[in-house]
Amino acid sequence: MVNRDNLLGNNVEIKKFTLNNIGRFEHIEVSLAPSENSQSNVTVFVGNNGAGKTSLLKSLATSLSWFVSRIRSEKGNGSPIPELVIHNSKPSAAVDIEVFDKQIQVESSDEEKTDAIFYWTIAKVRKGRKGQHTTQLSDVTVLANHYRQLLSENDSARLPLIAFYPVERSVLDIPLKIRDKHSFLQLDGYDNSLNQGVDFRRFFEWFRDREDSENESGIPPEIYDSLVAILGKDHDVWESLGKMGASPRDRQLTAVRSAISHFMPGFSNLRVRRKPRLHMSIDKQGETFNVAQLSQGEKSLIALVGDIARRLAMMNPELENPLHGDGIVLIDEVDMHLHPKWQRCLIKQFTSTFPNCQFVLTTHSPLVISDSKDILAYLLDDGELKSLPSLFGLDANSVLLDVMDTDIRNAEIDTALKDLLDAIQEADLSRARVQLSSLEASLPSNNFELTKARLLLRKQELRCEKN
Ligand SMILES: Nc1ncnc2c1ncn2[C@@H]1O[C@H](COP(=O)(O)OP(=O)(O)O)[C@@H](O)[C@H]1O
Ligand SMILES: [Mg+2]
Numbered sequence: 001m002v003n004r005d006n007l008l009g010n011n012v013e014i015k016k017f018t019l020n021n022i023g024r025f026e027h028i029e030v031s032l033a034p035s036e037n038s039q040s041n042v043t044v045f046v047g048n049n050g051a052g053k054t055s056l057l058k059s060l061a062t063s064l065s066w067f068v069s070r071i072r073s074e075k076g077n078g079s080p081i082p083e084l085v086i087h088n089s090k091p092s093a094a095v096d097i098e099v100f101d102k103q104i105q106v107e108s109s110d111e112e113k114t115d116a117i118f119y120w121t122i123a124k125v126r127k128g129r130k131g132q133h134t135t136q137l138s139d140v141t142v143l144a145n146h147y148r149q150l151l152s153e154n155d156s157a158r159l160p161l162i163a164f165y166p167v168e169r170s171v172l173d174i175p176l177k178i179r180d181k182h183s184f185l186q187l188d189g190y191d192n193s194l195n196q197g198v199d200f201r202r203f204f205e206w207f208r209d210r211e212d213s214e215n216e217s218g219i220p221p222e223i224y225d226s227l228v229a230i231l232g233k234d235h236d237v238w239e240s241l242g243k244m245g246a247s248p249r250d251r252q253l254t255a256v257r258s259a260i261s262h263f264m265p266g267f268s269n270l271r272v273r274r275k276p277r278l279h280m281s282i283d284k285q286g287e288t289f290n291v292a293q294l295s296q297g298e299k300s301l302i303a304l305v306g307d308i309a310r311r312l313a314m315m316n317p318e319l320e321n322p323l324h325g326d327g328i329v330l331i332d333e334v335d336m337h338l339h340p341k342w343q344r345c346l347i348k349q350f351t352s353t354f355p356n357c358q359f360v361l362t363t364h365s366p367l368v369i370s371d372s373k374d375i376l377a378y379l380l381d382d383g384e385l386k387s388l389p390s391l392f393g394l395d396a397n398s399v400l401l402d403v404m405d406t407d408i409r410n411a412e413i414d415t416a417l418k419d420l421l422d423a424i425q426e427a428d429l430s431r432a433r434v435q436l437s438s439l440e441a442s443l444p445s446n447n448f449e450l451t452k453a454r455l456l457l458r459k460q461e462l463r464c465e466k467n
Pocket of ligand 1: 022023024025047048049050051052053054055056084085086087088
């Protein structure tokens with residue numbers, strides 16, 4: 001069978017947004033990838049504490065909440081801008097957004113069709129004040145109408161995932177009991193998607209529900225595995241069984257499991273277990289663990305990736321691979337709790353696992369962007385936005401060096417680090433590597449200076465290879 005899913009592409013995309021009097025910003029305009037200069041679906045904001053990263057994402061979430069609520073019902077209301085967020089001393093604030101949708105075409109002047117662009121504004125005026133901003137919602141209503149129309153024509157039409165994962169995203173909150181009655185409709189994929197992000201309770205319930213139906217309609221996995229061993233995967237019997245609806249695995253569960261294995265190599269077979277008491281277990285390199293036993297980083301990645309995958313699966317019931325559903329995903333401090341090794345490949349994992357989602361991410365860690373080309377990276381420094389060169393390189397590194405905080409360290413280490421940087425600068429790669437590994441032995445692997453040095457060394461290595 002030809003897999004057409006990956007030909008679908010992303011439909012809804014934020015082109016740009018503007019904050020007026022929000023948090024520390026009086027006025028800031030931000031364009032997002034994909035754009036002319038960066039073809040990827042990923043925009044990353046790097047910056048120190050207080051730079052304004054969270055304000056950007058929360059504003060986007062506020063703005064998008066109106067889109068989601070109007071898909072859910074015609075006159076639905078999203079979230080308001082909280083009064084605390086209005087820039088001190090200003091009477092009003094507003095978030096403007098520009099979104100386009102490839103499914104909706106309009107005729108431009110020369111009779112060509114172009115993608116329709118939708119603009120809307122959410123404004124908030126302080127109590128008892130007169131502000132200069134007003135809310136404008138007509139475009140978002142039209143855009144949402146389009147999706148309600150699609151759903152009216154086809155019960156299982158695809159919906160865009162819209163989700164925001166704030167820093168306080170809850171991790172693995174496992175219910176002791178689960179409700180018996182469930183409804184998991186497509187639209188329920190939006191439940192809590194913009195206020196709490198990870199909804200592990202719902203994940204758990206949904207997972208169990210799908211597992212039950214997998215067990216009822218399917219071939220038990222052990223039998224499936226032994227049959228595959230005997231007959232091979234290409235045998236005709238699989239097609240006939242597929243026609244009878246007897247798939248060995250539930251497609252949506254498979255999607256979630258494979259997303260997790262993709263992000264965390266060595267992890268497989270996530271499942272719900274009822275004994276000795278209700279829990280979720282997963283195999284890690286052949287050993288079975290209760291997910292509650294995993295490290296904080298492992299838990300948070302399972303929770304995050306599982307949540308995105310579950311929502312996509314719910315919203316795209318007809319896709320052969322639900323992970324190819326489209327949408328917009330905002331993640332604050334994407335590196336939170338993660339080992340540097342995982343941080344480095346995060347972006348690649350996101351874009352390969354969820355190829356049709358637009359990602360807007362923030363991070364403290366330059367590691368997150370160190371290995372990614374083509375992404376749009378911004379440095380947010382003291383409320384000012386600088387775009388980093390699209391091919392991550394020395395310029396970007398030196399910007400990062402200037403801006404990111406320096407760790408407190410002792411003089412000996414300081415000298416060693418200086419020597420390392422000199423060696424890199426002089427392209428004395430072998431000296432640099434020796435110096436780096438000796439520093440790696442005495443500093444924690446996520447040490448900031450080391451991270452920066454690794455980046456610089458890598459860049460220098462690439463340069464030398466080129467010459
Ligand atoms: N209403 C406001 N008016 C002016 N500045 C604000 C307001 N609210 C927050 N800030 C500033 O914004 C900063 C927080 O921005 P935030 O987006 O949370 O940064 P980050 O996520 O990059 O750490 C605070 O340190 C504060 O200085
Ligand atoms: Mg923040």
